[in-house]
Every structure is written in C-alpha cells, then in structure tokens.
Amino acid sequence: MSQTFSVLLLSASTRPNRIGPAVADWFRRATRDTAADLHIDLDPVDLGDLALPMLDEPAEPSEGDYQHPHTLAWSARVAAADAIVVVTPEYNGGMPAALKNALDYLYDEWAFKPVLFVGYGNTSAGTRSVQMARQVTTALRMVPTGADLFLRLADSRFGDTVAPGAAFDRRAATALAELHRIGTAVRPLTLARRPAPSAPVASPFGRELWLHPAGPRDAAELLVLQRCCWVDEAIANATLELGALRESLDDVTAWLAEWSTWCLRRNGRLIGAVRARRVGDSWLIGRLMVAPDQRGRGLGRALLRHAEAAAPASGIGTLTLSTGRDSTDNLRLYRSSGYRESGPDGPLAVRLVKRVAVPVGADPSGPAR
Template identity: 55%
Template sequence: MSSNSPSSPLRVLVVIASSRPGRLAPAVAEWFVETTRRETERERMVVDVVDLGALALPFLDELEHPSTGVYAHEHTRAWSRRVADADAFVVVTPEYNYGMPAVLKNALDYLYEEWAWKPVAFVSYGNTSAGTRSVQMTKQVVTTLRMMPIGATVALRIGDSIEDGRVSERPMLGRAARQVVVELARVARALRPLHLAPATDGTTPGPVDGLSLSRVGEGDDVSELLVLQRSCWVEEAHANDTLDLAPLHETLADVQAWAKTWTVWAVRRHGRLVGAVRARAVGSTWEIGRLMVAPDQAGNGIGSWLLAVAEQHAPEEATTVALFTGKRSRRNIALYERAGFHLTAAPTTPDDAVLLTKSVAATTLA
C-alpha cells in the first residue's frame, strides 16, 4: 500500500512492457523519465521503473484466483508489493500483431486489488499505428481491473521518432510527455482517497462507497461487534479445521471487557457494521488483532484499509507491529504479507497460530 498520508509524494510506476531481445522499450522509458523529470519533481512524484523483461514473472502459476489475494509464490508477493505501493502507472508498450505484448497481459493478470482505483497512462511505439492498437487492447483489460486510463498519451512512430536506437528530441513529443505527467498527477490525486487509508477517524472515503470509521466506546457497537466476530470466524474455523477459536466462544461480557483495554475501530457501510480491528501497545510492540470484515463485504479492500488504520496509530515509542493468525489462514497471511508483514518465529506462539511482524519504520514508509 502506498503512503497513508494524502499529502505525501505520488508514487509512479513506469512499466517497461516488452521482453523481446533488441527491444526499444527501455530506451523509450528512459527518454520519458528524463524528458519529464522537471514535471515529476514539480508535481511531487517519486518515479520507479520496472522492466518486465528483467522481472521475469513466470506464465501465471498461482492456484488461487488473483481476486483472492492468496499468493503461493514469492515472485507474486514481490510483484504485489510493488504494484500496491504505486499511486499511478505509465505503461511503455510496443504493438505486437494489433495487440499488447504477452508479458504485459501476464503481469496485469497476476494481480487484482493492487491495481484498483489508480490511473494509468500509455507511451506506445510502433510502425504504422505507433503502437496505438496495443494501447486500445490494454485499455479493455485495465478498466476491468478498475483502473482509469487518462486521456493524454504519447505515441511514437519508429520511422519518425527513433534514431540509432534512441528517441529523437522533438519538441512535439516532449510536450506530449509532459502533458501526460501533469494529467496523471491530477487524476492520481483525485483517486488517491479510494485506495489509501484515512488519516483521521470519522466519515472518510474508503475503498468502497458509504464507509464511516469510528472508535468503539465501552458500550457502543459491542453487541453488533459480537455478531460480526462470530460470523467472520466461522470461515477461520473451516480453514483451520477447529472450533476451538476464542472469537467463536466469547460472550458479550468478554467483548465488553477487551473493548476497554484495546483501541477498537469499527467501520460501517451505509450505517451497517461491516468491519472492525483492535490494537494496543505491549512494551515497544504495537499489537493488532481481531481484524474482521463481514463475509459478504470481503474482497472490497476493507480489510487492507482497516489494517492500515490500525498501523498508522502506532505510538511513537513502538518499534514493531505484530499480529497473529491461524496457521492455515492462507487468505489472512497473504493479506498481511502484501502489507509488508513477515512470518516470524517466536517461542510463545500457539501451536495453531503464526506470528507476523513488521517494523514501524516499514509501516511509515509503506
């Protein structure tokens, strides 16, 4: 996830979307980054470049559907973290047989939530059509992933714009590239609240419409919280093949008791309680727990959003963020790993659970 602060610099991922030997894409990407450097600095953008040829993702090899966020392979988790960290994208792509390169389609298909609610610009190149047919094909895919293609583009005809393997310095191309950056920044800032965690409590834009975030008082929301908790932990019971889970057996008095000793955030959607998370300081550790989202709201990004809310409230003296989940809770583990947590060995961890930790410094930069 990109920075939790709406005022932090925008993070732009420039994607080199070709792996063919002798490709022009790296030279085109280098030209774009250098030509727009002044504009990216003015717009407070941090530019990261990823070369899909060097990234070398295998042909999609995950068993679970990308929308689940359950990733078995480290190459997928690493790609997920990089994409999730971005606020916007620039795709530098050639055109192959009226379409996009297979390596680009594969990279897009690996993920789902990580792309959502972010703008994407295109810098294309080719012969007769200057790569524009590749862009049109790619737009169909990215809009399905809930991305927003911007209107400004750069289209380079190889015969007119490439000399000795490099982009020719032409004023018209430079103006087009700079316009891409200006428009991308404007749209990225408008969309940012849809994929960032809120900075304060209260009614706040979130990953879906109608969300309202508030802290839970001793007597507030507790009955609903108990019902939500039990409905959420049924799936955990199935995943871990046990009913011996505390959240399934706690009474109203139990929930009232821990609500007094933990900071608890509840999120409502159009008035209905759909999620919650709790956190507390234990020495220098900020402990997060009971992250829950109503089963019918799963997959909308609310869990990641709530996790970020809890992380951002870590006290200054905290050095580590920690949480536990079931050993077989693959979806939970995948969500936490996408957020930068790592499985950590600890002698006090229950036999049926795993501990995941993250440094507070990583949380601040995440």
C-alpha cells in the same frame, strides 16, 4: 512538506535488444521537471528484467492468495503505486503477451488506479496495442486517462536514443500532470484496495477496516474530519474557542510532521484518527476522533489502545491526554480506560493521566515509578 506520488513506469516488451526501456527513459527525461514539481516518483519496471513466468498461481488472482515469491514481490510493487504508465510496442496488431501476463497475475492491486499508455511502433505507432490493453485494464477496474502518447519510431529513434522532439516532451509532461490529478482524486478508492500497512483494528468491519500511518496527503481529509468531530465538542462545552475548529490545512500539515498520527479507514474513507508524541517521560495522546456516523462501535477505544501501544520502548511513565471539561462521552471513555483527572488544561479542558505501573522500557523487577 510533501509526500511522494508513486508512478509505476512499466516497459512491456521482453525481446532482446528491445527499444522499450529507451522509450521509458525518454518519458522520464521529458517529465523530469513536472515530476519534481508534483513530487512524483517514477518507479521503472522492465518486464524483461522482471522475468515473470507464465501465470502459475493455483488460486484466482481476485482471491489474493499468492503462493510464489515472484507473485508476492510483483503484488507489493504494484500495490505501492498510485498510478501506472505502460510503455508498450505493438506485435501483430496487439499488445505483447508479457504485458497481458503481468496484468493477469494480479487483481485488486490494479483497481481504480489511473493508467497512461505510451505506445510505440512503426506504421501504427502502437495504437492497436494500446486499444487492446485499454480493454484489459478496464476489466481490471483501472482508469485510462485518455491522454495517451503514440511514437512512430521512424520519427523518434536516433540510434539507441528516443527523442521525438519538444512538442512530444510537452505532451508527456501534460499527460503526467493529468495522471497525477486523477490519481490524487481517486486515492481513497485505491487505498481501500491496498494491503493494510499497519495492524488491523478489531471491529465488526473485518477486512474493510484498517489503520495506516498518516502523511501530508491525508491532511485535507483530517482537517474535514477534525472540524466535523469538534462541532460536537463546541456544543458540549458551549464555546467555539477550540483550536481544532480553527486550524487551517497548513496547521494540520505542520503538526503531522511533529506527531505520530494514524488514520483509520473503511473502504478508503477516513473515519477516525489519533495522534501521539513523547513529551519528557509522558506519552501525549490527542486528536482522537471518529466520524459521527461510525460512533458506538468501539472504534474510539480501539484507536486509543493503538496509540497507547505505540508508546516508545523506553522511559515512559505516564500516558496523558486532555478533553473538554463538559465532554461527557469522552470523559466516560477515558475513565473506563484507566485515566484519571489531574487538573485543568486551560480554561475549558481537563487533563487526564494514566500511570504506567512499570514504565515502558524499564526493568519490571525494579521499583515502579
């Protein structure tokens, strides 16, 4: 199971009869196999069609206080991308004004995202345009890959089609693979700058702390955090025979497909998680974890409440979880949250249940279960 890596494929020219979209189309054709192998989704954006007006926001872009619908839409599009490919011509020794304008509209949305340039033109093949654009993207804290491509139109254009040849096709595929590699490595930094896709968790960290649904690309971080947290469980219960300590990356990836899981991040770093799923009329909550250096701040309780609130809107009568029978800190949290022991859950654990007075989704005027 894989999660898509999103690349914004930005065509920078806005002139009528522009060749930029044809260059972008060549890049898509040349990298099709690589994109499929790496589960990369190329999201094409033609600035000519986007038609952003000259920057018209009253506030500084770094404040993120956008007023206009076109800015909000552009912000969401860029924020959703993991990396950027800029296809740009060269005008009078520099980059198009439309590209500078599109970059200037936003700030945090660009931060730490890798960027690959595809320059095109005649004599210089777009090199001076790319040189100027690198300065601007670096000021926006983007990460140029250095694997840029430069196409001389005299050698590459055949009517309305751009086809620079097999060697350039291979270079484009290699450049996209490198963009993916860098984007995967810096993903925690870019996540820290994205708007939270889920409700924030109340905490002393304010905007620095947010929650998002987990996916396969979170599996490696979840595995590390899980092993770190369950060392304490092993010590408290005097055993290493704990499933969470023995799971592999494939195991974590597999259960991510079967459970609703949420990751808690602070400035991009994974510091907590919880998972839940329905089993009959019970909402089963598990793998509640908080990094050791982040404990004692109410994060575990906040994660538990979030998992409880995510229960289906119909037919849930109990909330159920389990923990080690000698995990005193966990037991204290669960008891104070309304859970009560209902018996053993294997030789080393205890099951706890919290009954819902009115089952989720039931008519509150009817009898309680």
